[in-house]
Amino acid sequence: MLEPNPASIEMMPNPSLRLRVEARKAELEAGLAKLDPDDRARGDVESALSQVEGLLTGDLDHIPNVVAAELSKWLETSKYLGEQRPAEPRTA
Numbered sequence: 001m002l003e004p005n006p007a008s009i010e011m012m013p014n015p016s017l018r019l020r021v022e023a024r025k026a027e028l029e030a031g032l033a034k035l036d037p038d039d040r041a042r043g044d045v046e047s048a049l050s051q052v053e054g055l056l057t058g059d060l061d062h063i064p065n066v067v068a069a070e071l072s073k074w075l076e077t078s079k080y081l082g083e084q085r086p087a088e089p090r091t092a
Helices: 017-034 041-055 065-077
Strands: none
Touching: 017 041, 017 065, 041 065
16 A cells, blocks of 8 residues: 655644645555556546546646635545555454
8 A cells, every 4th residue: 555755734833725636646656556457546547647637737827716616625525545454453
């Protein structure tokens, strides 16, 4: 599964929406390259990347409000994508 990036763009003070989306997209692309072909998270990551590609068009320095809302929603829904919960200890 993907590992969280401690040097994430979210740690920067007030990064722009564009920077946050591009950073998250890059994290997902890098993580996708590390996933096994049969990993269950692979389809979810590919779907998220496909969704954002359609939104990253036009003048990204002046993102329309409707697109900005969709990008914000994408950031929120992909926030934990690919992260794996630690396995719970088994009790006998």
